[in-house]
Amino acid sequence: MTETLLFYGLAILAAGGGLAVVLSPNIVRMAIWLIVSLVGVAGLFFLLGAEFLGATQLLIYVGGTVVLLIFGVMLTATGPLRSLITPGLELVQGCLAAGVLLMVLTWTLGGIDWTVVSRLLPQDVRARSAHSAALSDGDTTTGLGLGMVGVSERELGASQGRRTQSSYLLPFEVISVHLLVVLIGAAYLARTKRRAGSPQS
Amino acid sequence: MMVLMSTIGLADYLGVSALLLIAGLACMILKRNILGVLMGVELILNAANLNLAAFARFTSLGLDGQMIALFVIVLAAAEAAIALAIALSFYNSHDSVDIERGQQLKG
Numbered sequence: 161m162t163e164t165l166l167f168y169g170l171a172i173l174a175a176g177g178g179l180a181v182v183l184s185p186n187i188v189r190m191a192i193w194l195i196v197s198l199v200g201v202a203g204l205f206f207l208l209g210a211e212f213l214g215a216t217q218l219l220i221y222v223g224g225t226v227v228l229l230i231f232g233v234m235l236t237a238t239g240p241l242r243s244l245i246t247p248g249l250e251l252v253q254g255c256l257a258a259g260v261l262l263m264v265l266t267w268t269l270g271g272i273d274w275t276v277v278s279r280l281l282p283q284d285v286r287a288r289s290a291h292s293a294a295l296s297d298g299d300t301t302t303g304l305g306l307g308m309v310g311v312s313e314r315e316l317g318a319s320q321g322r323r324t325q326s327s328y329l330l331p332f333e334v335i336s337v338h339l340l341v342v343l344i345g346a347a348y349l350a351r352t353k354r355r356a357g358s359p360q361s
Numbered sequence: 362m363m364v365l366m367s368t369i370g371l372a373d374y375l376g377v378s379a380l381l382l383i384a385g386l387a388c389m390i391l392k393r394n395i396l397g398v399l400m401g402v403e404l405i406l407n408a409a410n411l412n413l414a415a416f417a418r419f420t421s422l423g424l425d426g427q428m429i430a431l432f433v434i435v436l437a438a439a440e441a442a443i444a445l446a447i448a449l450s451f452y453n454s455h456d457s458v459d460i461e462r463g464q465q466l467k468g
Contacts, residue, residue, distance in 0.1 A: 167369045171377045174411075178384030178404050187394050194400050197381070201407050204377065208418045210427050213434075217410075220434055225403065225441045232396050232445040236452045254390035258383050265379040274371040274419075303424045304431070328428055335435055342439040349446035352453070 166207055174200030187237060191230050198222050212301045308332050374415035381408035395448045395458045399441065406437045 177197030184190050198221050205214035310329030381404055388401030410430045417426025448458060455462050 164367065164369055167373065171373070175377050175380035175384070178381045181400055181404065182384050182387045182391065187396060190397060190400055194403065197384075197404065198407065201381070201411055204374065204411060205414050208374070208414045210414045210417065210430075213410075213414055213427050213430055216431060216434055220438055221403075221407075225438050228441055228445055229396060229399065229403075232399075232448055235449060236396065236458045251391060254387055257390060258387040261386060262379065262383045265382070266376070269372055269375055269379065272372075274375075300424060300427060304428060307424060307428055331432060335432060339435060339439055342443050346442040346446040349443070350449045 163207065167204070170200050170203040170207060172200075173197070174204060176200075187233050188230075191226065191233055194229070195222055195226050198226065210300060212304055371415055371419040374411060374419075378408045378411040378415070381405075381411065393459055393461060395444075395451065395460055398460065399444050399448070402444075403437060403441070406433055409433060 174197050177193050177195075177200055180193040181190050181197060184193055198217065202214045202217040202222070205211075205217055307328045309332075310327040385401045385404030385408060388404060389398050390401075392398055392401065410433055413422075413426040413430040413433070416422045417424065417430075451463065452458055
């Protein structure tokens, strides 16, 4: 009962915020509605038992990425350019594309019995699923951290070292270097260049 | 009241995710501001993350789904940083963030 109420509240927050981003003509209001939508999604993460994911969503998305976006809006918003929206024919085409995709997705969602999905799995996968279901009742931080440094919690629990589960040490390192390269590249791209004809100081 | 008594399953989360995906797609198509397009991309990535977390909860995906969602969040932050840098560079050279003005960026 409580979970259902919470789900519908957060779902309205997330989906309504997303639709308001599309419908709002002003770019600053779009950023604010984006925050509403992201907070709704973070609440849904908490409801799904992914506490660390929800906290990361709040910290990095709402606290980092959207603030970055708002800075971009403020640096580039000049007068009439703040509310650019496509006219006429493109509006019809865009709405048509989105509407058709929505129809396909809802038709697919309605046509599939999703309770079968977990029953179709092989035996050992279902055993591991029971383990992870216990994990996802709340305490996911330990498992995520162990996965990041290269140890799977399932391997720790298993009797002997049959490595069936790949860990995330290599992707973690790759994404760290990737983030460093991206930030250096962003700082290089966004630096202020002198115009060719401007006087040198 | 009937709605409130039903339990929430995988399909409900997938429905919310589908709505977010539609909103992001429409945002990408309809906005002419570069930053508006960027917000559409963020909405689509959030839809994917919601799918991953829902499958992690309701199927045997387990912690792997949450791990992939974490990587997606980091990649989205990196993508936003580089796209904003490009938008600022474009604004510096064209005095506009209208994507129609980018048609001359050929070769």
